Amino acid sequence: MLCLSSLKKVYPYKNAAGKQAEKIAVADLNLKIANNEIFGLLGPNGAGKTTTIRMLTMLTQPTAGTICYDNLNTAANAKKIKALIGVVPQHINFDQDLTVGENMHLHGRLHHMNKQERVSRIDELLAYVELSDRINDSVRSLSGGMKRRLLIVRALMHKPQILFLDEPTVALDPQVRRRIWDLIRKMHHDGVTIVLTTHYIEEAEALCGRVAIMNKGKLIALDSPTNLKEKIGKYVVEWDKDNGERDFKIFPDRETAQKFAAALQQGNILRRHSNLEDVFVELTGRKVN
Numbered sequence: 226m227l228c229l230s231s232l233k234k235v236y237p238y239k240n241a242a243g244k245q246a247e248k249i250a251v252a253d254l255n256l257k258i259a260n261n262e263i264f265g266l267l268g269p270n271g272a273g274k275t276t277t278i279r280m281l282t283m284l285t286q287p288t289a290g291t292i293c294y295d296n297l298n299t300a301a302n303a304k305k306i307k308a309l310i311g312v313v314p315q316h317i318n319f320d321q322d323l324t325v326g327e328n329m330h331l332h333g334r335l336h337h338m339n340k341q342e343r344v345s346r347i348d349e350l351l352a353y354v355e356l357s358d359r360i361n362d363s364v365r366s367l368s369g370g371m372k373r374r375l376l377i378v379r380a381l382m383h384k385p386q387i388l389f390l391d392e393p394t395v396a397l398d399p400q401v402r403r404r405i406w407d408l409i410r411k412m413h414h415d416g417v418t419i420v421l422t423t424h425y426i427e428e429a430e431a432l433c434g435r436v437a438i439m440n441k442g443k444l445i446a447l448d449s450p451t452n453l454k455e456k457i458g459k460y461v462v463e464w465d466k467d468n469g470e471r472d473f474k475i476f477p478d479r480e481t482a483q484k485f486a487a488a489l490q491q492g493n494i495l496r497r498h499s500n501l502e503d504v505f506v507e508l509t510g511r512k513v514n
């Protein structure tokens with residue numbers, strides 16, 4: 226169990242007038258994440274997702290609050306916790322001139338794995354993501370999707386129990402994205418707890434058992450995607466307004482939605498199921514993307 230209590234991060238910065246100011250990136254976050262969940266932090270750019278992940282993975286210190294992995298507090302047990310967690314950063318950060326194998330060895334050495342352990346784990350992991358035949362190629366020669374798969378399995382070298390992925394499919398095309406989703410599901414099936422951030426609605430819906438929706442540093446909703454959608458209403462009618470913009474209304478049942486759509490005098494009417502974007506708009510009045 227991962228437990229966040231009253232977690233807060235404030236960044237000092239200089240404002241436009243050159244005066245010292247404070248940005249509250251994460252405000253009073255309370256969360257519990259169980260073992261073997263796929264848990265998603267969903268929210269628009271600037272919501273505080275990356276800052277939360279950086280605090281959970283001890284890359285930055287919270288301004289206030291506590292983080293506990295079972296009964297281990299991050300403030301006093303950094304070394305033990307680092308052995309439990311794996312981190313997949315948002316940006317690809319390999320040494321691109323080194324080979325695939327060399328990059329994996331480097332990571333294993335940082336985790337004090339001996340050569341024999343490293344060799345057998347690298348074999349296993351590269352087979353897992355179908356990159357075994359690229360072991361001696363430079364990372365630079367891999368495609369974007371291959372680099373992303375390698376980035377993920379590199380974080381699995383030391384057999385972490387919890388894997389954090391910050392925007393795992395950002396800027397990937399839909400086919401490659403689906404392949405990464407399959408890999409995440411496979412790791413979850415093999416017993417790894419997954420915590421990921423995303424601003425892609427369909428990614429959160431496709432993967433996560435529960436999502437925490439964040440906005441401006443605050444947690445605004447927490448539940449399974451299905452429950453979140455049921456809470457706001459499962460059926461949506463969309464239409465063109467006279468000024469060319471789209472409008473929509475959410476309904477709890479299909480019949481009422483259909484009656485409403487049938488009576489509408491507007492063009493381009495669409496009936497559909499609600500999604501997490503609708504949940505976000507209902508709660509905040511603005512869009513995730």
Ligand SMILES: Nc1ncnc2c1ncn2[C@@H]1O[C@H](COP(=O)(O)OP(=O)(O)OP(=O)(O)O)[C@@H](O)[C@H]1O
Pocket residue numbers: 236237238248249250268269270271272273274275276277424
């Ligand atoms: N080092 C920093 N100094 C000052 N402000 C920062 C710093 N890092 C982040 N912020 C600010 O904190 C807020 C939260 O940023 P964060 O990167 O955590 O959001 P995010 O939800 O992960 O967004 P993105 O998807 O764009 O990474 C933003 O307003 C951001 O500008």
